Amino acid sequence: MPAGDITTRDGRPLRNVDPDAILASFLADQRDMPIDYEHATEVRAAQGLPAPAVGWIEELKVEAGEVFGRVAWTDEGRAAVEGRSYRYISPVVHLEPATKTVLRISSVALTNDPALYIKSLNRREAPETSEDTAMLKAIAKALKLTEAATEAEILSAIATQETEKQALSTRKPDPSVYVLRTEHDALVVTCSQLRAENKELKDAEAEKEVVALVDGAISEGKVIPAIRESELELCRAVGATKYKERLSKLSAVLTPGEDGRVRADPTKVVGKLDDAQKEMCRRLGISEEDYLKEIGTSA
Template structure:
């Protein structure tokens, strides 16, 4: 657990050390400003990219619209980066930025968190974006549809934390933080107890667990009058039992959540629930990888099956087996089959 916590800390430090290469400049669909300006029609990203490529000019990345405000007052308005390439994506128009040293430092240090684009648009509503001019670093964005400057690294970090903490992919930020807090508390308590035991054993407080056990064993049996050492040994045994129980309970909770979700999605039949939970507790990564590849039994529903008979559809032995395996209510199954049979006539 200590290694996992240290890995998380190192990863967080690494995340703070970089600035994003691609910036989210415009959303894909219709949008409007927080201040009420707009609405603006969904940008024609192909046309905007064609204009950018045809003109061949880099687009400045400044601070708080200094190009439009400070520069007109005769003040300095240095660029903190330059947009050198535009790219069309499913969630909008993105620009590849070449940061200046100061711009990269400010963004990596998270002095700015958001972007505010400047563009020309038509005169009638919904306004049509005609040309992208530049983009500003800001902490007071007018467009809430754009990704923050640090959203990419935050999503990557969240995924890394899920893996480190052995959480399912569906775990949200709150669940990840709760697990991280619990892991940190557990590590702190364990470290404090191990330090006390090491001190009582006469070795350094940072002695590795295996070496500590060897040191305790080398001292022979604990004297009946050595009450403190006896208490510490009891606490060590108790702590190990608690950690084992906690690990088992956590693994079972995660397995139950994952398998119940797969059953709900129709990827696993209820009859295999206990078996799959047991497998997930032993190897969650393997089971979750299998679940991803499993087709959903709900995908085709009952719509691909036609029941024989007239208006009252008879239930077959095959139906009975399917109902038992999937935990479907027999009456609901029969009603659905009846309705579907009627559509097929």
């Protein structure tokens, strides 16, 4: 890592003004730093894919503000470098956002497209546009990450979701808890039909009871046939139980079989009500005059 202010090939600014901080971070990590192909440690590993190292940086040192690393190559890594398959290295740097100062290096990659004009800097990347930044922020938000999430963190979250998705796709649902949606929907329709049919049956039975109660009251002389429809409506409104209670408190106002319009009593005065008819009018809340008109019309 060269010293001082640095400008990458694609125009990004970097600053290596505190190389001792880079060295301190490496020592605090207490492990060798991996060297891979094309940043596999940061990209492929975050997706759960293999990212083997081809070398290890075992020591860092600072000379005139520049940072150097001593490498122990694997056989594959040494062959790649000596065979000129890869000619440059690219460290993954972590910056202080405001000043773009390099704080630490987490890994190094072999690459043929370095970002700077020397071999030991970041691999060159396409210039980031405002559209790219907006898209990354949108993806981070969709993944429930902060807008400041790095590309590596986004890739890691996507990989995690994909792993969870695959786990769910192979998991068999518990038949004691889950059923097929088609079976569930068919059962809902069946239950709805059964409820409707059950309501119809209950309504029919209730109506039979209402008719039976009113007709029974008429046959017992507690209700006159002329007001049968009104009594039916009353019974439906208050319910059979309360209507029975009402009937239990009434005495007969007509002789069973009598229709309430004309009595057989020869002593009855035409145009006047007897005591029983008056009592009936009082119970029903109708005037004697209206009742006389009714039985006069029906006679």
